[in-house]
Structures are given as structure tokens and as C-alpha cells.
Amino acid sequence: MSVGVIGFQMYTVGDSAVHRLDPRVKLLLLVAFLYAISFSVWTPILPLFILAFSLILAVLAGKQTFLNVVKGVFLSVGFIGVFLCVLFPLYSPFNRTILGTLPMIGIPYYYEGLYWAVYTTYRIFALFTYGMVFFATTRPQHLVKSLIDMGLPYDIGHMILASIAVFPLLTEEFDRVKTAQQSRAMMAKGFLERFRQAVALIIPVVGSALGRGETQAWVLEARGFTSPGEKTSLFQFRLRRQDMPVIIFTLTIIIVNTYLLIRYGYLVDPLGWNREVVAPFLLFLNANVIVFLLMAASLSIRRLQKR
Amino acid sequence: MTNEDVVTTNNCWYTYNGQNYVLSGIDFRLGKGELVGMAGENGSGKTTLVKHFNGILRPSKGSVTVFGKDTTRISMARLSADVGYVWQNPNQQIFARTIREEIEFGPRNLHRFFRQITSEEVDTRVEEALEKFGFKQRAESSPYSLTYGERKFLCIASIWAMRPRLFIIDEPTTGVDPSTANKLREIIEELHREGCTVVTISHDIHFLTFFHRLVIMHDGKILLDGPTRKVFTNIDTIRVAGVDRPQVAELSSRLGDMPEDCLTPEEFANAFIHVYQTRKRVEK
Numbered sequence: 001m002s003v004g005v006i007g008f009q010m011y012t013v014g015d016s017a018v019h020r021l022d023p024r025v026k027l028l029l030l031v032a033f034l035y036a037i038s039f040s041v042w043t044p045i046l047p048l049f050i051l052a053f054s055l056i057l058a059v060l061a062g063k064q065t066f067l068n069v070v071k072g073v074f075l076s077v078g079f080i081g082v083f084l085c086v087l088f089p090l091y092s093p094f095n096r097t098i099l100g101t102l103p104m105i106g107i108p109y110y111y112e113g114l115y116w117a118v119y120t121t122y123r124i125f126a127l128f129t130y131g132m133v134f135f136a137t138t139r140p141q142h143l144v145k146s147l148i149d150m151g152l153p154y155d156i157g158h159m160i161l162a163s164i165a166v167f168p169l170l171t172e173e174f175d176r177v178k179t180a181q182q183s184r185a186m187m188a189k190g191f192l193e194r195f196r197q198a199v200a201l202i203i204p205v206v207g208s209a210l211g212r213g214e215t216q217a218w219v220l221e222a223r224g225f226t227s228p229g230e231k232t233s234l235f236q237f238r239l240r241r242q243d244m245p246v247i248i249f250t251l252t253i254i255i256v257n258t259y260l261l262i263r264y265g266y267l268v269d270p271l272g273w274n275r276e277v278v279a280p281f282l283l284f285l286n287a288n289v290i291v292f293l294l295m296a297a298s299l300s301i302r303r304l305q306k307r
Numbered sequence: 308m309t310n311e312d313v314v315t316t317n318n319c320w321y322t323y324n325g326q327n328y329v330l331s332g333i334d335f336r337l338g339k340g341e342l343v344g345m346a347g348e349n350g351s352g353k354t355t356l357v358k359h360f361n362g363i364l365r366p367s368k369g370s371v372t373v374f375g376k377d378t379t380r381i382s383m384a385r386l387s388a389d390v391g392y393v394w395q396n397p398n399q400q401i402f403a404r405t406i407r408e409e410i411e412f413g414p415r416n417l418h419r420f421f422r423q424i425t426s427e428e429v430d431t432r433v434e435e436a437l438e439k440f441g442f443k444q445r446a447e448s449s450p451y452s453l454t455y456g457e458r459k460f461l462c463i464a465s466i467w468a469m470r471p472r473l474f475i476i477d478e479p480t481t482g483v484d485p486s487t488a489n490k491l492r493e494i495i496e497e498l499h500r501e502g503c504t505v506v507t508i509s510h511d512i513h514f515l516t517f518f519h520r521l522v523i524m525h526d527g528k529i530l531l532d533g534p535t536r537k538v539f540t541n542i543d544t545i546r547v548a549g550v551d552r553p554q555v556a557e558l559s560s561r562l563g564d565m566p567e568d569c570l571t572p573e574e575f576a577n578a579f580i581h582v583y584q585t586r587k588r589v590e591k
Contacts, residue, residue, distance in 0.1 A: 177399055182383050182384055183384075183392045184412055184466070185385075185387045185388060185416035185420060186420075187382070189420075204399075204401065207451065208398060
């Protein structure tokens with residue numbers, strides 16, 4: 001499941017100040033954070049700031065939104081973090097200091113790679129936390145409408161919305177076909193067997209998705225989807241007074257980062273932090289974040305089970 | 308529970324979301340060799356109830372015992388050897404590349420995972436199913452080349468090949484023409500003659516008239532349960548459940564002197580002639 005799909009599925013109904021912000025402003029802030037995180041490579045302060053800011057937004061958006069954000073981040077970053085922590089210590093251009101060798105195969109793994117993996121996970125974690133706040137507080141329809149307002153072709157916008165609507169149906173269909181197979185004495189034994197059975201499910205599910213897509217295309221056509229002229233929408237967005245502080249904040253981030261980038265360059269720590277000193281701090285922080293996420297996930301699962 | 312009981316539910320409750328109960332304390336017994344029809348409005352709990360019979364769903368409260376086994380302690384796959392479930396939408400059941408593979412899937416699993424039948428027995432059953440359901444000539448064709456009605460037959464064939472003792476068929480008449488519905492009815496009668504216990508859900512009241520026992524569900528509860536003919540005479544209760552009576556039964560009631568339990572045009576015609584001749588004799 002891609003991160004984008006998780007994101008689009010995680011909108012949580014609410015009426016907080018964060019929910020009410022103009023989707024374009026929230027999107028612009030996401031772009032600013034992406035820019036800042038991408039270029040301020042050796043500055044651990046910035047991700048920490050984004051993380052704290054995003055968590056405050058999540059709390060302001062309500063309890064359920066906060067839980068959904070934590071769950072979404074855990075699902076997406078957990079996988080990426082494990083992948084990076086396995087790959088980078090083995091193969092990274094920064095690798096210098098050998099920490100040990102892998103048993104059986106004898107490949108060395110390096111301190112710098114591990115540090116880089118943990119640090120990258122930490123940066124992604126910070127960015128995704130805001131990303132999840134963005135998705136959890138922005139209705140997909142509003143998001144697509146704001147994208148259309150910013151120049152996205154109407155047809156593509158509609159395609160995005162249709163895909164979002166179809167995805168839960170496909171998931172449901174996938175589960176139903178799987179249950180239908182299990183009700184004919186099918187048992188999943190071992191990884192390979194499960195994989196083989198999952199592949200067998202693809203045919204009916206994709207077949208059904210194509211059929212559904214075709215039907216929807218006809219239905220849209222029957223209601224004049226391709227008729228010429230400008231399309232109107234139920235939602236019309238206008239910037240309001242409460243959006244202004246966020247816009248100013250976003251512009252500040254972009255300007256400060258651009259200044260730092262020009263003044264100090266891509267791979268320089270402007271505060272002069274020594275990465276040997278920073279590394280243990282980051283490891284400690286990451287461990288805390290993982291423990292926090294595990295606790296939040298187990299709480300969410302328990303809550304779901306109680307239901 | 309007696310030796311003859313196929314399914315017993317004791318105070319069965321079920322909820323999908325942890326809040327609203329779709330089944331509210333169902334007590335239900337299904338005897339060996341029964342031919343049972345189920346009706347009720349959409350959302351009344353029919354499908355939810357029968358999905359408990361083969362372990363697709365497990366009760367939130369209460370218990371469900373199938374062939375003497377508690378469904379919470381046995382896997383759906385193992386239960387499927389005794390309980391066959393034909394889904395309402397054939398497209399959710401069919402997935403194989405050919406008709407033969409589709410029919411073979413269930414029996415082959417019984418051989419692979421449970422060693423319940425031999426490989427030769429699997430082949431024999433597949434050939435028998437192809438023959439019985441008229442797919443012999445098209446065995447290597449794709450199931451997706453079949454019409455909707457034919458796909459329903461294929462689904463029944465693929466379950467029949469597993470030789471379950473209890474057959475559950477969910478809304479077989481939805482989306483099929485009257486001729487296919489009649490064929491489905493013949494198939495169900497044949498399954499019953501072979502000794503299977505059959506439970507069928509349907510909104511087609513005419514289709515349900517040939518079942519021996521009829522269960523009417525409403526709002527997660529069983530409102531009426533008994534011989535079909537008797538159930539259809541409970542006019543007021545049936546109305547509450549949002550189920551129509553057969554047209555001939557309705558016509559009989561409105562004509563006054565006619566018996567209320569007519570279920571078929573033949574029965575109506577015979578009763579009408581009898582009443583007409585009696586009146587004529589009285590007038591003379």
C-alpha cells in the first residue's frame with residue numbers, strides 16, 4: 001500500500017482550526033517543509049522543529065485525528081526506517097568506520113551508514129508527521145479542488161477522486177474473494193503459499209476494477225462529463241484572515257532555508273554541530289519515537305478490538 | 308442438540324462495528340435434510356446469520372454449533388468440508404482461469420490440506436460436476452466467458468464437487484431470468500433429494516414457495532419460522548417484516564371464500580373451481 005493511498009484514506013472528520021485552514025495553505029506549508037528537510041541535511045534542529053509543530057497541530061485537530069496521524073506515520077515510516085537501517089550500513093558512500101561484520105555472509109557494516117539511516121528516517125518521520133496531519137485534516141475533495149484551482153486539469157482531478165473512492169471498494173472486494181476461497185477449504189501455509197494465493201486473487205479483483213471503471217466511464221459520459229465549458233464546484237476557496245499567519249510562517253521557512261542554503265551550502269551544519277556528538281542524541285531520539293509509536297499503535301489496536 | 312441437528316444457534320448476537328447489533332439473540336435449529344428458505348428486508352440479518360453456519364462470521368455473543376462443532380473452535384477451511392456456501396455474487400467466488408480449475412479448487416484443497424479425499428477422487432468429482440451442470444464441452448473455457456446465470460451454476464457446481472452436507476445458497480435468483488431461476492430451483496430440489504440440507508436466501512417469494520420451511524427475519528430477529536404454507540398465512544406479521552405474500556395467496560385472501568394458504572396457480576385454480584362448483588350446487 002503506497003503512502004499516498006494511506007494518506008488519502010485517513011481523513012478524519014472534524015471542525016478544528018486546523019481542519020478549517022485553506023487546503024492550499026496547508027499544501028504550501030507541506031511543500032515548504034519538504035524543501036527545508038531536503039536541503040538542510042545536517043541540521044537536526046529543523047526536523048525536530050517540524051515534528052514538534054506537526055504534533056501540536058495534530059493535538060489541536062482532535063484526539064481521533066492525533067491517533068490517526070500516529071498510526072499513519074507508524075505504517076509508512078516504520079517500513080522505510082527498517083529498510084534504510086538494513087541497507088545504508090552496508091552500502092553508503094559515507095561508510096568509513098566498521099562496526100562489525102554480518103554473520104554467515106561476512107559483509108561489513110558501518111557506523112556512518114547506520115547514522116545516516118537513522119538520521120534520514122528521523123527526517124522522513126518529521127516530514128511524514130506533517131504530511132499525515134495534512135491528509136487527516138483535509139477532505140480529499142477539497143484537496144483536489146484546490147489543486148484544480150492551482151492549474152491541475154479537471155479530468156485528472158476527477159480521476160484522482162475516483163481512484164480514492166474505488167480503493168476501499170477494491171480492498172473490500174479483495175477480502176471478499178479471499179474469504180470465498182477460504183470457504184472452499186483453502187488454507188494459507190507458509191509465505192510462498194500465501195504469496196501464491198495473493199497472486200491468484202489479483203485476477204478477479206483487477207477484472208472487477210476494470211469492469212467498475214468502464215461502467216463509471218459510461219455513467220459519467222451519460223451525464224455530460226466531457227461536455228465543453230468551464231466546470232463549477234460546490235467548494236469555492238478564498239483566503240481568509242486566519243490563513244495569513246500560516247502563509248507568513250511558510251514564507252519565512254522558505255526564505256530562511258534559501259538563505260542558509262546559499263550561505264552555508266548543502267551538506268554543512270550551520271550551527272556547527274559535530275555529528276559524532278549528534279549521532280547518539282539522534283539514536284536516543286529515534287528509539288524514543290519508536291517506543292512512542294509502538295505504544296500509540298498498541299493503544300489504537302486495543303481500542304479497535306474493544307469496539 | 309440432537310444427532311439430527313445440523314446447525315444450532317444459542318442466543319447468537321453479532322455486530323460488525325461493535326455498536327449496532329445486526330443479529331439480536333437468535334435461537335435457531337436446522338435439522339438434517341431440511342429444505343429451508345429465508346426471506347426478509349435488506350439488512351434484516353439473513354446473510355449475516357447464514358455466514359455463521361460456515362464460520363465466515365463468528366458470534367459476538369452466544370454460540371453457533373455446526374455438526375456438533377463450535378464454530379469458534381474450528382477454522383473456516385475445515386468447516387467448508389461439511390458446509391458449502393454459494394455467494395450471492397458469482398464474480399466474488401470465481402477466480403480460476405478455466406471452468407475445470409474453478410470446480411477443482413475446492414476438492415483439490417480437501418485433498419491437499421486435509422487428506423480427506425484422494426487425488427483420483429478429486430478428478431472423478433470434477434468430471435461428475437462438469438457433466439451434471441452441463442459444462443463438459445466448455446471445461447477449458449474461461450469462467451468469465453459465461454453468462455451471469457451460468458456463473459451462478461458454476462458456483463453451485465464448484466461447491467457441489469466438495470460434497471458438503473449443508474448447502475447455503477445466498478440469493479441465487481438475484482439478476483437471473485425466470486428460466487434460469489426455474490433451473491436453479493430444479494438443482495436445489497435435486498440437492499435436497501441427494502440428502503443435502505439446503506438453506507437458501509431469496510427475495511423472490513414465488514421461488515420460496517417450494518421450500519418446506521420458511522424463516523422470515525426482521526431487524527436481526529427471527530419473526531416467523533415454520534412450514535412455508537403456514538408462515539404465509541400470518542398476513543399481518545409478514546407485512547411487518549416487509550415481505551410480500553405470493554400473489555395467488557393474496558388473491559385468495561381478497562376473494563373471501565377461498566383458502567388463504569394457496570401458494571401456486573395450480574392450487575389456486577383447483578380451490579377456485581371447487582368453490583365455484585360448491586356455490587353452483589348451493590344455488591341449484
